[in-house]
Amino acid sequence: MTVRVLVADDDALLRAGLAVVIGTDPGLALVGEAADGLDAVRLTQEHEPDVVLMDVRMPGVDGIEATRRIVASGSPARVLVLTTFPDDEYVARALRAGASGFLLKRVAPERLLEAVRTVARGEALLDPAVTRAVIARSLDSAPRPAGHDGARAAVLAALTEREVEVLALVGEGLSNREIAATLTLAESTVQTHVKRILAKVGARDRAQAVVVAYRSGLVNIS
CATH class of the missing domain: 1.10.10.10 (Winged helix-like DNA-binding domain superfamily/Winged helix DNA-binding domain)
Known part of the structure; x- marks a missing residue:
């Protein structure tokens, strides 16, 4: 079954690069490109992708809020966060918003493709070292419930x-x-x-x- 992918990033050059990489895998199909979070939410509703590659730092509605809206809508789409730094506080917030995993932007093309396929299966591919840094930040910043x-x-x-x-x-x-x-x-x-x-x-x-x-x-x- 073909995995449908939506790319959301305000950097047009990066979107183009991701589109090229996705196009090299016959098992993946690019169904849309969003330049901001609002577009990402709208296009997710329209095209029903399996995976959304989501940049967290975008103008207007950022990737965190877009992730929250996509998850809250009941969409089955999995959000895979794109980040520059492994311990970025934005990643921890995106995870709490319902993201299914995170990936470094400098990752090798074959790693990106495997991560998309893995997340589509519900088996979020999380590097152990990066996971510790992000979860630690997430737990430290989250209030301890009664x-x-x-x-x-x-x-x-x-x-x-x-x-x-x-x-x-x-x-x-x-x-x-x-x-x-x-x-x-x-x-x-x-x-x-x-x-x-x-x-x-x-x-x-x-x-x-x-x-x-x-x-x-x-x-x-x-």
Whole structure:
């Protein structure tokens, strides 16, 4: 099945470059280009892409607000944030807004294509080191809700022992294949565990499950 991609960036040259890269993969199709967040929201509604490559720093409605609106609309599109720096505070905010992952703009073309395909499958490709930096910033800046410890215990109590193990490895940034090798399981079994975990913890996708893993104390930030 062809993965439909929308590119949102205020830099016309970068949009053109991304369009060229996407065009080299017969499994991907560029369905639109947006120069700002408002356009990104409108074009997502019109073209129903599977993945939105979203720059966070755009004039008017920025990528964070655009991500929030896309997620709130109920669109199944996955937002993959484009950033210049791995610990950019904008990335942490975009993740809290519902982004499914993040990617450095200087990434190699083949890495970009793989990331788009991975996110389209709901398996957000997050580099472990970058994930730690972004999640740490996200948790430090987010208010600690009342009853936090009880809520954390409830999340873990809802999972089986194996699901807790899988969630911890998801939080470390491991792919399904890597988790399968670590736990000596079939990759299809890991995929089933991840789907059940997402449903139980109320996470929209794998990126949000990473946040749950950190908040639950399954993964250390340091």
